[in-house]
Amino acid sequence: MRIILDAMGGDHAPSEIIKGGVKAAQDFDVDIIFVGKKEVIRQELERQQSKYSPSRIHIQNADEVITNDDVPTKAVKAKKDSSMVFGLKMLKEKKGDAFISAGNTGALLTGALLFVGRISGVDRPALTPMIPTDKGCAVLVDAGANTNCKPEHFLQFGIMGSAYIKNVIGIENPRVGLVNIGTEEGKGTGLTKGSYALLEKAPVNFIGNIEAREIPSGDIDVIVCDGFVGNVILKLMEGMGLAFYKNIKEIFTKNPLTYLAALFVKSGLKMFKSKMDYMEYGGAPLLGIDGVVIKAHGSSNERAIYSAIRQAKKFVETGVIDDIREYISRTGEDIIESNEI
Amino acid sequence: MRIILDAMGGDHAPSEIIKGGVKAAQDFDVDIIFVGKKEVIRQELERQQSKYSPSRIHIQNADEVITNDDVPTKAVKAKKDSSMVFGLKMLKEKKGDAFISAGNTGALLTGALLFVGRISGVDRPALTPMIPTDKGCAVLVDAGANTNCKPEHFLQFGIMGSAYIKNVIGIENPRVGLVNIGTEEGKGTGLTKGSYALLEKAPVNFIGNIEAREIPSGDIDVIVCDGFVGNVILKLMEGMGLAFYKNIKEIFTKNPLTYLAALFVKSGLKMFKSKMDYMEYGGAPLLGIDGVVIKAHGSSNERAIYSAIRQAKKFVETGVIDDIREYISRTGEDIIESNEI
Numbered sequence: 001m002r003i004i005l006d007a008m009g010g011d012h013a014p015s016e017i018i019k020g021g022v023k024a025a026q027d028f029d030v031d032i033i034f035v036g037k038k039e040v041i042r043q044e045l046e047r048q049q050s051k052y053s054p055s056r057i058h059i060q061n062a063d064e065v066i067t068n069d070d071v072p073t074k075a076v077k078a079k080k081d082s083s084m085v086f087g088l089k090m091l092k093e094k095k096g097d098a099f100i101s102a103g104n105t106g107a108l109l110t111g112a113l114l115f116v117g118r119i120s121g122v123d124r125p126a127l128t129p130m131i132p133t134d135k136g137c138a139v140l141v142d143a144g145a146n147t148n149c150k151p152e153h154f155l156q157f158g159i160m161g162s163a164y165i166k167n168v169i170g171i172e173n174p175r176v177g178l179v180n181i182g183t184e185e186g187k188g189t190g191l192t193k194g195s196y197a198l199l200e201k202a203p204v205n206f207i208g209n210i211e212a213r214e215i216p217s218g219d220i221d222v223i224v225c226d227g228f229v230g231n232v233i234l235k236l237m238e239g240m241g242l243a244f245y246k247n248i249k250e251i252f253t254k255n256p257l258t259y260l261a262a263l264f265v266k267s268g269l270k271m272f273k274s275k276m277d278y279m280e281y282g283g284a285p286l287l288g289i290d291g292v293v294i295k296a297h298g299s300s301n302e303r304a305i306y307s308a309i310r311q312a313k314k315f316v317e318t319g320v321i322d323d324i325r326e327y328i329s330r331t332g333e334d335i336i337e338s339n340e341i
Numbered sequence: 342m343r344i345i346l347d348a349m350g351g352d353h354a355p356s357e358i359i360k361g362g363v364k365a366a367q368d369f370d371v372d373i374i375f376v377g378k379k380e381v382i383r384q385e386l387e388r389q390q391s392k393y394s395p396s397r398i399h400i401q402n403a404d405e406v407i408t409n410d411d412v413p414t415k416a417v418k419a420k421k422d423s424s425m426v427f428g429l430k431m432l433k434e435k436k437g438d439a440f441i442s443a444g445n446t447g448a449l450l451t452g453a454l455l456f457v458g459r460i461s462g463v464d465r466p467a468l469t470p471m472i473p474t475d476k477g478c479a480v481l482v483d484a485g486a487n488t489n490c491k492p493e494h495f496l497q498f499g500i501m502g503s504a505y506i507k508n509v510i511g512i513e514n515p516r517v518g519l520v521n522i523g524t525e526e527g528k529g530t531g532l533t534k535g536s537y538a539l540l541e542k543a544p545v546n547f548i549g550n551i552e553a554r555e556i557p558s559g560d561i562d563v564i565v566c567d568g569f570v571g572n573v574i575l576k577l578m579e580g581m582g583l584a585f586y587k588n589i590k591e592i593f594t595k596n597p598l599t600y601l602a603a604l605f606v607k608s609g610l611k612m613f614k615s616k617m618d619y620m621e622y623g624g625a626p627l628l629g630i631d632g633v634v635i636k637a638h639g640s641s642n643e644r645a646i647y648s649a650i651r652q653a654k655k656f657v658e659t660g661v662i663d664d665i666r667e668y669i670s671r672t673g674e675d676i677i678e679s680n681e682i
Binding site for chain 1: 474475485488489520522529530552553554555556557558566568569570572573574575576577578579580581583584585587588591592593595598599601602603604605606609610613616
């Protein structure tokens with residue numbers, strides 16, 4: 001298996017991307033293709049004095065870089081020689097099995113649509129991060145790709161999210177919840193009411209409306225919402241986590257006794273922190289794209305890239321895309337048409 | 342000052358409502374009018390053996406109760422003798438200076454619009470809870486009253502939220518942030534772009550787009566968003582808080598050493614918990630209603646009701662409604678018309 005990595009995207013590129021890629025190549029029985037400025041990548045590999053098998057690590061030159069300041073739609077068209085566009089084209093041409101980038105999210109979405117394309121029948125690909133919960137993790141569909149949605153998009157989000165978490169995390173019969181401002185069936189907007197009606201008939205384990213209060217509990221596996229709401233959920237969880245750690249740190253660094261207390265609960269706090277850490281969960285796949293494209297967090301470090309590669313490998317091996325293709329085509333006939341959308 | 346309390350609304354009514362009201366009457370130099378089933382209220386006062394001055398505590402009989410299962414629009418019209426409708430009408434007739442209810446949120450919103458009415462010039466009243474932040478608190482406008490908004494509503498949310506937090510919490514020049522999926526000016530939907538343009542010219546301290554990640558930091562005082570997004574923010578914060586406490590509790594109850602550790606950090610944890618506790622912050626006023634109407638949390642206990650009464654008193658004393666009226670009328674001429682909405 002060959003995983004294509006955008007060596008130039010992300011706050012800690014290329015250094016942490018390359019570290020994560022080299023480590024993954026050793027551990028996961030995959031080939032890594034770094035795309036980016038050849039000399040920079042080569043120098044970085046030397047600087048890190050990484051021990052790696054040359055048969056596992058490959059470099060594909062790309063002279064340009066799409067930055068976070070670039071306007072996505074313009075950048076993917078103007079910067080044809082960028083590491084991101086090059087990587088996506090390589091995926092399309094089957095020169096690799098998956099593409100991972102920690103770069104500009106909008107550009108990755110636009111580029112994936114343009115250069116890789118959608119799975120037949122999918123209306124809107126969705127950005128689908130894992131979020132940590134009290135019992136493990138859940139997927140959030142959509143977390144920012146689509147701010148303007150229709151019920152049939154939500155239906156597909158539920159189907160795609162289910163196929164993904166079932167295959168990649170191994171959750172059988174994942175529970176799908178629709179984010180709403182009340183749990184009763186009639187609650188919410190035209191969008192949520194219409195989506196409820198479709199999801200109820202879909203080949204997913206739909207548990208109905210959920211309130212955001214229930215998300216951290218871990219009792220929902222696939223959290224369906226539009227990209228605006230999903231982005232708010234994702235980022236608020238990050239912000240709450242940071243505020244929480246800051247306060248915990250202050251509590252334990254007050255005086256000698258609190259320092260002592262920290263020793264006694266160190267392992268528990270560490271486990272909790274790791275449970276809530278998104279770096280452990282890899283990146284966010286663009287579900288609905290006809291190829292494995294994963295957006296790693298912009299601030300990804302070696303560990304996050306390493307996790308994203310493990311995730312990409314599982315994604316490819318388990319055939320998530322074929323599952324999505326099949327369910328979407330079936331649902332297209334059964335559900336959508338019977339509802340006369 | 343006379344505060345009207347819906348004695349029948351909320352998960353812990355009438356017991357906790359009455360406890361909170363009696364205590365507030367002693368401490369805050371206000372009269373309390375309990376509205377609800379006379380005999381139930383009287384029995385509860387006796388059962389509690391509360392010591393109170395009869396000149397401070399009044400009872401207004403209302404035979405019906407609007408429950409959380411009632412459909413708001415129907416309930417406020419059908420249950421004319423309910424404690425909620427009765428209380429709102431008393432507010433309108435100036436038989437009291439503020440009305441507080443922990444009952445059905447939708448019914449309170451509908452009833453307030455119907456029986457009390459809007460401040461002249463306000464398009465959409467907003468449900469405006471305080472949310473705890475790392476540096477104190479912020480207000481969230483809107484948290485569920487309006488799921489379908491236009492930029493001019495967001496403009497008014499920013500103005501009303503500023504007037505409220507300035508007067509009731511004493512924050513001078515409160516910072517107004519627009520919840521968006523990116524901080525750059527051009528980000529987001531038609532709604533956020535249009536709202537940005539209006540807020541920029543408004544007589545508020547607009548700091549631009551914010552991401553939900555920034556909310557817990559306490560660097561924004563007035564958080565502007567539609568009621569769907571606001572509801573998600575409010576409830577996710579609650580859910581994250583609960584998940585944190587659950588984990589912290591588990592960490593400290595593992596073995597004798599962790600129990601000991603808990604003793605050493607007890608005061609710090611307690612302070613943190615109280616900082617993050619919404620019960621301390623009173624309820625959510627319906628800003629834009631031409632009268633002080635406050636929605637207390639459905640699970641309000643004595644302390645939450647007590648806080649809500651303190652908040653209502655401050656709301657009345659500081660003249661928030663006159664401030665809103667003035668700013669809205671000024672903005673109507675200056676901002677909205679110059680933007681040709």
